[in-house]
Amino acid sequence: MRKIKNKILGSVILIVTLSVTAISALAYEKFSTILEAQALREDTIHLEQTTNQMNHLIDDVQKYAANMVNDELLQQFAARLQYPSTYDELSAYHDVVTQLTKFNVLRDYLESSAIVRSDGKVFWSSLYIDPYFEQLLQQDWYQKILKSNAKSGFSAPHTIMEPQSKKVVSFFIRFDPQYGGVLLLNIDYSAFESIFQYLSKSFDQVAWIGPDRTFLYQQGIEAYPPEAEVLAADGPDIKVTKHNKGYYLTSTFDKSQWSVFTFTSKDRFYEWVGDIVRYWAIFLALCLMLCFLLFLPIISNIIRPILQMTKAMKQVSMGNYNVQLSFHSNDELSVLKNGFEMMLGDIERQMSEKVEQERWKRKMSAELLFAQINPHFIYNTLNTVVYLARKKNYTAIEEMIESFIGILHDAVNIGDAGLYVTIKQEMNIINHFVRIQKYRYPDRFELVWNVEEQAMGDYIPKSLIQPLVENSIFHGFSEKESVGHIEIIIRKRSGRLRISVKDDGCGMSQEKARAIMNGTLPPARLPSGAMKQIGLWNIRERIEYLYGQEGRLIITSREQEGTKVSVLLPSRQHSAD
Structure with a gap:
């Protein structure tokens, strides 16, 4: 009888294993494609969020600078090149510093600001005049601003000493021609860097690109992405490019010449698929364990009546007719049991069995009811x-x-x-x-x-x-x-x-x-x-x-x-x- 039980249990486990394996194999290819597409969509959403943050920061800087150049006190100071005395000029400069300070404190990202008059003099928001600042404007980042003849724009990241070394991105905006001069806003580089550092958590490579494809920020990347097949353009800002090693996502920022691109390798996608495979292996092991735990008592219940009937027949063959079968079943074995008991003439036992069987059915009905x-x-x-x-x-x-x-x-x-x-x-x-x-x-x-x-x-x-x-x-x-x-x-x-x-x-x-x-x-x-x-x-x-x-x-x-x-x-x- 043990052989029968082992055959039944083995067959059940084999069927479950083959069924789960076949279903998993069919679903694997489709599921991996869906998972890759979903991961790519999540990366696109992350890049869209970063783009929106940058656009908001750029827009805020531009509008704030526009308000500043429309300030009457700053306009008058930029327009006036001659003063009766140095004292008068310093007094006017003091008023301008006070006004610039008021503007600076209203934006956390502003490190400092300055007015560059049309005569080349630089007036910093720190209330002192130093040849260093005039020398600072001889650097390439400012000379490119002068050559561009643009009304406003951003410079490349550069370093200023005020009073210690600080990396900034300068935004310039020109006063109206009747006043002349330029307003410079020195924005803390970390205000931009923090946005891209957060983006780096979601991608293998991240780069902030300036004009002429210069790197303003880079993480995990050394060169501009190679030309590849454009897979999709998600709106006017996000472009998805498929490469043999992964996907490049490129986004441009409004009202600036900046852009950002990211790279996600396919290995990262398949790491997630590997997690699913491991989960499937655990799931299969649990299924087999549950099959063993659930079907073993069921099979034992099926085999137990046969064992009892075998023992009872041996007792009868030895001349012992005072035997009873205690199992309960609703299948063919119950018919054999009743026939066996009728052969022995145990009518009382049959009556007792029917009462017990009816009580069992009522209890099961009550259980199955709910x-x-x-x-x-x-x-x-x-x-x-x-x-x-x-x-x-x-x-x-x-x-x-x-x-x-x-x-x-x-x-x-x-x-x-x-x-x-x-x-x-x-x-x-x-x-x-x-x-x-x-x-x-x-x-x-x-x-x-x-x-x-x-x-x-x-x-x-x-x-x-x-x-x-x-x-x-x-x-x-x-x-x-x-x-x-x-x-x-x-x-x-x-x-x-x-x-x-x-x-x-x-x-x-x-x-x-x-x-x-x-x-x-x-x-x-x-x-x-x-x-x-x-x-x-x-x-x-x-x-x-x-x-x-x-x-x-x-x-x-x-x-x-x-x-x-x-x-x-x-x-x-x-x-x-």
């Missing part, structure tokens, strides 16, 4: 996840999937140990269900728990409270426009539990409530639940079967005012399965 998950609930939940995925609401997706897994785990936990749960466990499942429904029906209802601490450890039938919450959500508030309120009240008094679910929904007639409590309303006329096919009628039947006269179902309701459903049970601190 062990099924409505396909509509699965469909609606997954449909909501698809909607949230399109909205890229990943936090909501994560919460819904966690709650859905919790409900599935609860649903498959059926057996002798799963017929009863503690109130605390039931609360956890209801919270999972309510979280999913709140994403499906946002701002339609609120749930409040009112549970005594001493009742948390008491055992109640599984899925006893949840159908009552379903009825309140799907039927109590179906025609109500305002937000509905559900309150779950659990009290423990004198060895008994009182579980009440109260809502302020549409309610029902008193005649219908009495019919449900008395069992005179057929279950087909009751509204079905959205997650499990259990209505008030089924709850009443379960309470009657499990507790007899010790359990009661009480319904109080008024149309358009709300419903309160109460269940009275004996208090139990251990499972009664």
Whole structure:
């Protein structure tokens, strides 16, 4: 018999392994392509965000400088080349420094500013005149500005001494010709550098390109990208270029001659695919382990009756007719068992077996009654996840999937140990269900728990409270426009539990409530639940079967005012399965 068990178990594991492997192989190529496209899209989004940041900074600098050159005091100072005395000129310079300082403090990125008059004199915002600044303007970065004849623009990064070495990017803007002169704004290089350093976290190579393809910032790259096939142009700013080693993304900045390009290698994409392969290997190992753990007891249950019948036949062949078969089965083995017992004439044993078999069937029916998950609930939940995925609401997706897994785990936990749960466990499942429904029906209802601490450890039938919450959500508030309120009240008094679910929904007639409590309303006329096919009628039947006269179902309701459903049970601190 052990050979039969090993053959069955081996066949199951082989089928599962081949099925999972075949499906994974078919999905691998498609999935890797989708993953690469998704990763490329994320890189494009990161580059777009950086482009927007740079454009915002450039635009702010240009507008701020335009405001400064329109300042009357600065215009007059730039226009006036002669003063009666050096003292008068220094006094006017002092007023200009005060005005420049006011402008400087309003922007964190401004390191300093200066006015270059048409006669070549430089007046810095630090209130001192030093030949160093006139020499500074002889450098290439400023000479290119003069030669460009542009109204305004940015210089290449350069270093100034004020009072210590500082790397800056200068923005120049010319005063109107009637005033003459140039306004220089020295912008801290780190204001630009921080933007590209953040971008470097998402790419293998990053470069900030100035006019004539000069590098203003570079990380992990030594040369301008080679010519390659242009894969796509995502809008006017982002261009995606495919290379044999990866992808280049290029973006230009508005109102400037700057651009940025990034590089992401294909190796990085396939590292992610490698993670998926490792995940698949772990998933396959778990599948095999679960197959072994789940099918071993099933196969043992199938083989056990055959072993018992073999032993019984040996006993009969030795002359011992006082034998009994204790296994229970609903297949052909049960027919053989009954025939064997009839042959022995053990009528009493047959009667006892039928009673035991009927009790077993009733218990399994009670378990299966609430062990099924409505396909509509699965469909609606997954449909909501698809909607949230399109909205890229990943936090909501994560919460819904966690709650859905919790409900599935609860649903498959059926057996002798799963017929009863503690109130605390039931609360956890209801919270999972309510979280999913709140994403499906946002701002339609609120749930409040009112549970005594001493009742948390008491055992109640599984899925006893949840159908009552379903009825309140799907039927109590179906025609109500305002937000509905559900309150779950659990009290423990004198060895008994009182579980009440109260809502302020549409309610029902008193005649219908009495019919449900008395069992005179057929279950087909009751509204079905959205997650499990259990209505008030089924709850009443379960309470009657499990507790007899010790359990009661009480319904109080008024149309358009709300419903309160109460269940009275004996208090139990251990499972009664």
